[in-house]
Amino acid sequence: MSSLRAKIQDVFNEPACEQNRGKDAKARKEGCSKPLTPGAAAGGCAFDGAKIVLQPITDVAHLIHAPLACEGNSWDNRGAASSGPTLWRTSFTTDLTELDVVMGRGERKLFKAIREIKEAYGPPAIFVYPTCVTALIGDDIEAVCKRAAEKFGLPVVPVNAPGFVGSKNLGNKLAGEALLEHVIGTVEPDDAGPYDINILGEFNLSGEFWLVKPLLDRLGIRVRACIPGDARYFDIACAHRARAAMMVCSTALINLARKMEQRWDIPFFEGSFYGITDTSEALRQISQLLVKKGADPEILGRTEALIAEEEAIAWKKLTAYRPRLEGKRVLLNTGGVKSWSVVHALMEIGIEIVGTSVKKSTVEDKERIKQILKDDNHIFEQMAPRELYAMLSEHKADIMLSGGRTQFIALKAKTPWLDINQERQHPYAGYDGMVELVRQIDLAIHNPIWLQVREPAPWDCQPAVREELPRTKSETATLHAVQKFAGTTADDFGEC
Template identity: 50%
Template sequence: MAKPDWYDTTECETHDAGAPKFCKKSEPGEGTERSCAYDGARVVLMPITDAIHLVHGPIACAGNSWDNRGARSSDSQLYRRGFTTEMMQNDVIFGGEKKLYRAIKELAVRYPEAKAIFVYATCVTSMTGDDIEAVCKAAQDKVCMPVIPVNTPGFIGDKNIGNRLAGETLLKYVIGTAEPAVITDYDINLIGEYNIAGDLWGMLPLFDQLGIRVLSCISGDSKFEDLRYAHRAKLNVIICSKSLTNLAKKMQKNYGIPYVEESFYGMTDVAKALRDIARELDDLVNGLEKRTMQDRVEKLIAEHEASCRAQLAPYRERLAGKRAVLFTGGVKTWSMVNALSELGVEILAAGTQNSTLEDFYRMKALMHKDASIIEDTSTAGLLSVMYEKLPDLIVAGGKTKFLALKTKTPFLDINHGRSHPYAGYDGMVSFAKQLDLTVNNPIWKVLNGKAPWEKDEEQLAADLLKASGHAQMFLSEEMKSSRVKVSVKNATVNPQKNSPALGATLAYLGIDGMLGLLHGAQGCSTFIRLQLSRHFKESIALNSTSMSEESAI
């Protein structure tokens, strides 16, 4: 039986070391770094700021994943609230459809400002047979807003599958359901831009100066109504080539909207992106007979690059000659190679887990011939690369943070856990500033200095005097007893608790030689590893049976 187009990719036939293989599933017992389809759908849809995102399942799925990404909003903060039906034992036994129905109605009354409700299926509710599509349809008749089912339980695939299914959901229920008041010749959509740390806000001023209108951003800092207009854009610009290419292809087929794949990290790629977009728009508007938009772009690039180079000069002086290891995913796999090179940073080794083959080969082509490709992307593999290469800097995602710190190596997070925007010309300056602050932070001299037990009595006494009094303010606080409470609510908002599985894993971690094995979809182990790594500030070994759709059935 043929797999649907959102699932299958042809990018599996490669024997290049370190190349990503979409067709490879996580093996049972493997310490997976990839999350599940449920999480992938949340990544795409959660940045829709004026919608309620309701997770139908036990506390684990919402409690472990709530507010775990840095997508920013310029208006509504509703999207940052965690909503879950918090399924309990009796709900699993007798079914959760009635509870879900009541939860939707309650939330619609409690949050009348919401423009839509997205309901996410999870492994447990899919296994028990809850028909969320039927419940959403019935509830929509009772509330004054769209209620949209997101049928992406974790066991149907990894995070990338969830990304694509979220795109299918938008195409089926949202895009094309309303018309914009005004249409211009230079309307575009940004696809796969999630406004992490405010990246989108570094791009929008450039489009405004050019007279290009971003009709819809899918889905960073987006409003539900704006997404409904997306079918009227003249051009789709894919920012994250891995997550929503299927959406761009179907919009091209259904609405005749062409698409380009671009990056806005680093001056080289920003200039290329603006030129490509201008050329496509000129071609669409007047068949390239006039270079209206292209002339505007060349003028804008000249102005901004001159200003950007002047601001980068002091940072480049301090960063030139530094050596880095790069480990990230998506479009950043290759665009960060350009950005680091523009600052004079040499890349010793680079690797990826979540990229297309095209991204991988672009990264490989841009790297120096002596640079290494990271073949083993496990915790042990990355650690061996750090000890072998001895870089001045690790540029990677948050999961690598504590490995870097254990080796006393400066680390810069460039994935969704960061707090600073890196897109556009202003973002490039911000990137250089954060690199400089990271590499040249005086803390590294302290870390590589004498340990407390190596200091003489006079130095140790001075340190103790400086630290005295810090503990008393915590010990003096009255400790309150706590009890386990069983939720009787239909909808829990902003859950301040985690799953029993995380609690049990935490309890057993102290046993010497213990290796945890979570029996479920791979998202559960990924979330719990993330929480524990943040708590203990080091990488935690945790495996999963990585249940698939077949094994769940």
């Protein structure tokens, strides 16, 4: 537990984070997580964050040392995609019971589970995750993993991020620490070259990275490791031989990028593959870093030629959407890298941004937004559901882009909504992804269903009552009773 405490303290004191550098010593010890409000949902825990970062490593067996519910609540929590292995889609857990805890059988059960996975599946590695229960009862996960690795002849990696130690973001960083300590640098590749790069913080949601990798292939740039999207254990183990790196989500793995630069001299930059301009700029910066590390400068010319060709194709495809979407107002309720990269992407085609959240965004992210929007009034840290609903119901936005948790606010306000977070079904990265994002926005805004749902409901709009035949006393009494019960009279109903 003391080693875990030291790792957490090291993550809190992150020198690569500008926001962290601006704090005093006492504030740095508290980290970046806000204190929890009693009775409020805390969001993901550290275990959840570690699982998010490591589960997309597709050929690894991910073993949860905990009661069953811990794995059941975290399995498949992101829409990452794999181009090959499917072992990561199989849930493994030691399924501890109260009797196991009382009798102290946790470590023995964990060792047995590792052996069973080795014999049944033969993975290149097994990642072991303790959770709150097994951390509190004192199971020595690192000792069991070390013994199992010696016994079975394969890497068994302890991912020491039990849920109670902090937030999901802290778990992201602790997962990066596990890769640094136990995986990266453990294998020496025999094919290292001057055009090898790492992509960090890219999760390949809905196969997004597959829209970007062909561009790099055309430039002769090899992705040594994409961490974690569609990754393989061997690729990550060899990641220390890359010449440069691109950081996509700095809030998750900035510590990994910084320490890889310190240990193996791998320079990195933070960029985005969302939007035409940002995709082009990311390709330029990758090429420039490679040239600084010794690659042939001719790659710079090839990069510019590729950018010119792909931008021309993308803008030609977007021409049809510009007159339909120009001037449309979008509300972004997301965070992180999407808080600025998607803003820039949408403004390129004339869409107006009426607001964007900066929840989970770094100081650098917020500065980029200010430079793009030129107005702080459109930036909000967090907007309550009631305020979101008021904004949408007053028609201050034509569509909201957010995650699944706020979709029902938009639907209640009878406003189009598009999922842009990890549960989305369409890839939005790269040039083709930008065209797809605009196409989905166009489909959502111009869907004819919105004209129908905004019409008055049939029970709010009934035809006038026409008396063609005289009523009997019984019929009149019944009508009066119904009107009295409803609090209306026949005069209240008219034509729509």
